[in-house]
Amino acid sequence: MRSVSVVIPCYRYGHYLEQAVASVLDAQPGVDVRVLIIDDASPDGSDEVALDLAARDPRIEAVVHPTNHGHIATYNEGLLGWADSTYTVLMSADDLLTPGALGRAVDLLEAHPNVGFAYGYAVRFRDDEPLPPVRTQARGWSVWQGSDWLERRFRLARSGISSPEVVVRTEVQRRAGGYDAKLPHLADTQMWMRLASLADVGYVRGVDQAWYRQHTSNMSLSFDEVAELRQAREVFDSILTHLGGDVDARRLARLVRHKLAWEALFVATRAHDDGRASDAQLDALVEFALECWPQARRMPIHHALRLRRALGPRVMSALAPVVPPARGVRFLAESRDRYDSPWEVAEALVRPGRQSVRFA
Template sequence: MSSALSMSSAVSKSSVSVVIPCYRYGRFLPDCVRSVLDEQPGLDVRVLIIDDASPDDSAAVARRLAAEDPRIEVRVHDANRGHIATYNEGLLDWAKGDYTVLLSADDRLVPGALLRAAALLDAHPEVGFCYGRPLHFRHGGPLPPARTRSSGSRVYPGRWWLERRFREGTGCITSPEVVVRTSLQRAVGGYDPALPHAGDIEMWMRLAAHADVGYVRGADQAYYRVHGANMSRTDFGGQLDDLRQRRAAYDAVLDRCAERLPGAGGLALLAHTRLARYALRRAYRAYDRGRTAEVPVDELVAFARDCLPLTGAVERLPEYRALRLRRRIGPRAMPYLQPLLLSPVRDRAREWLWWQSWKRRGL
């Protein structure tokens, strides 16, 4: 009993800085802030809302919330600076707590999420950041029931976790479920302005190159809102941009953290191979769906070749063989014959989740 009380006391002393960037999301702010300040007991929590020159009433809503609660600060930009600059302003210039959270104004935390994350980080000083399972919910509908009782935690060696990201070629994090050790965030720096659509996965990998990674088991940690504003980029050219941004993110990590990542060439090959396969998959699926007039098939193949420039490397991939067969059949007949063909597609669910979150970041 005494050890449990001691742990509770230690956790209660932890402080968390929550940065809430906001652009045109004033209508979501009250619920977002409520989930941070009213549903996270046992912690010293402070909130900074940064309105990036929203044309709606976001600034007024933020100021009203701050007037009602001294734990809230507000900054309002005179001109729009973009999401990366806004993130970095809060994370690097303002955050002073033991731990830091970057939470979009249209998302929210699950009750007790910060306490569960703080307990993990308090118990494992070698962990640089932790995350858990996010719940996706559709705007306008009810919140899905959340699990709030953790079944424990897991700590992954940072290098192992990072290598898995390279091997899979996708992120496994949506974003609002992450809690970062503030000292590490300051040590590695902010988000990269050159990666507006893949800066998050680059950040998680950069953090993992410097520290271990924690995972909250059993409980849900955040709600990710799915609505029209974060599903607006559905063009297939955007999907090609997604792949380019992903490759740039992996290459940036290898460049910035080379001294911490022996065997960087092998990691690069893992990521480039996976991204080439994703590109070819999107190319051959265009034939399956009768969308070769919309999907930039030739550009996707060119991207795959650029990822794997060695002669014959692309041709040995199963996705390329699938594409070659579909080209022989032709775009008109292929949608009718597709059910008869075996597909080499794997990891569809993981890539779909990445694509949904990338469309959100593409705003």
């Protein structure tokens, strides 16, 4: 039987735990699954939920920290100190796997021993909404050389992967080591790229592999945008250092610095369109863009931002029906790197809640 170790760190998410664990154990045929719940000293009784689940099912183990270790240390404890199956999944206690997700990913990994991890679509949903319907019939696989997949990440300046949809070959995870505590908000982005530097990457096409919950407690929604962009730059710089002489580091550095500058200007333009940023916040984003790419003032998106700010919110509101929104501009600008075919572009337009092959 193919075996998967699933590590579920938990901090104050005990009310989600039973649903998360059920998604791992009750609808994953064809794989032998073990689960480790690590409660990181939650103050809300999550530890009791974890221990109760472990007492009811021998496939579940629970560890309760007496003091808080932080999420990175908790990840590494489970991945490097406990996981011993052929494959490993790291999943937050507030996310869920879709039915059959593990079997679909393991099928790909078994067929391609050179692939270090496999992933797929992650359907995002709001905390106050029911689970959206998902697709469970795969249309096939895509397999990329790790170096090709890495270059796409540098072109996009992000991984686009949420995390619960990823199944990692445990041997490759051990070679990569643990998550980097110096990158608390983007350690996962760095990890996917570190894994891709060691092995090829696989993608399960045409299905939804996980549900990713969005709510006000998500760290990604409480993190300062400029600080996140700076950490993204640090992540990509660290990968270039890690890769050493195996790649054209200068070319990749130019790709990601140019994209990060564009991304900062895009974030500023979107925030201006939404009316949720002060002049000081917009100025900070422009300053970051110029740090990354001194020629950023020549970018069309910089001219668009300057025009928006000059006209002011009242005029821009009146022009809204004829001015392309920032999100639309991003879609067009990134479509070459985000999608493999015109079919995927069409799917992204009609099903915008799902991540794309190239974006993810």
